[in-house]
Amino acid sequence: MPTDTSASASRNTTAITGNAIVRVGPVNPTVAKALAEEFDSLILPAAGAERDTFLQVHADAIRIAVCSGKIGVDTELMSRLPNLEAVINFGVGYDATDFSQAAQRNIPISNTPEVLTDCVADTALGLYLSTLRSLCAAERFVRNGTWGKGENFPLATRASGKRVGILGLGRIGQAIATRLEAFGCEIHYHNRSQKPGVSYTFHGSAAELAAATDVLIVAAAGGPESANLVDGEVLSKVGTQGFLINIARGSVVDEAALVHALQNGLIAGAGLDVFAKEPTVPQALLALDNVVLLPHLGSGTHETRADMAAMTLDNLRSYLADGSLVTPIS
Structure with a gap:
């Protein structure tokens, strides 16, 4: 026995x-x-x-x-x-x-x-809209008086109808996908294994997912296995017109590579709720207007x-x- x-x-x-x-x-x-x-x-x-x-x-x-x-x-x-x-x-x-x-x-x-799935997914949706539509930059534009001086705010990117890649289709990833379907988005995903009964388009790697979509949303679990899963190669596949949203863990994204991509226009923008060494945020990110920064508040509701x-x-x-x-x- x-x-x-x-x-x-x-x-x-x-x-x-x-x-x-x-x-x-x-x-x-x-x-x-x-x-x-x-x-x-x-x-x-x-x-x-x-x-x-x-x-x-x-x-x-x-x-x-x-x-x-x-x-x-x-x-x-x-x-x-x-x-x-x-x-x-x-x-x-x-x-x-x-x-x-x-x-x-x-x-x-x-x-x-499970108990935090909805709030984290809501945060991802908020970052998605804020990043593509430049809502935080627009709010600063009003507050600092620039709009009052007669200047026009630069055009942003349409959020509806995008091809969105979900990196990590667990409970939170699926909740994000459901919300984005209401915006007419076409959902793609990469996971450790293909999800049975899911109608979304599966891709065999993070790089393939990024290449096939307009926005890459990171919802993968943290830990050694996913460290720097989104590296320079994946970011290059996101492309100059593409966006990255991360509500997972800062360790999943190569932060130095992300800073380089944002500074050099290799991707259009990013929305981040997590960072590699929280609560420290790289100074380079603080100086950029094409990134939305949140203090890891994904589940932060009463x-x-x-x-x-x-x-x-x-x-x-x-x-x-x-x-x-x-x-x-x-």
Whole structure:
């Protein structure tokens, strides 16, 4: 009979108390309050001597880590937590956590899927319209008094009826596609594998997708496998009349190549909600008028953040109760 190597099989069934739960980095205020008041959890200090001292005292006792998609349980931290059993992640993205090491050690990870799909897709649509129609630049044109001086704002690009490529046709990618269909857009996509039952046109690579479309929308998951998926070659396929929209992760796009393409007119423009080293945005991007810049606010609504907080705490309570996660990452 094969041996069960699942996390549930090897889980320590003794009760998990406050000093076995650690909060890693800043988290949603509702989650932070519950961790402190309901669970009496530990808080991991920032990297440095204080963290080293903290881990010397607490590392062996820690069994659950609660983190955000931006600051996860990275390789070094996970390796210093020998009895870690589960990672509870606030956010759909989990690339800040060492997924490979977690898999090797049978440490399950949860995230908060589906509840943020609509708001992220809405953000993508907003970026799409703002970028092609130059809405943010037009708003600045009014605010700085240029329009009042009698000047005309430059013509922009029609947003309806475009050929749009979705790079990553997961839940969010499909929600974006549905919204763009209402604008009469022709949807194309590239995914790790072709989606069954999808009528959109499939392309075998990101470069092929970019070459076949007018706008490339990046909705792929982050992590090592997708790092710099949109590189200089893909951007050259986007073309001088094409646009890039990124609501996925900054790591999916080669940021230096993107800056070069925007500065030299190799693509027409870009709309970005994510960046390689957040919250740092390259100075070169700040100086350009053909790029729309947002502060990673894709899921940033009161309603969605409340749903994400509830799902995060549901995962934590479920694991404490019986070692299962409500929304585990498969």
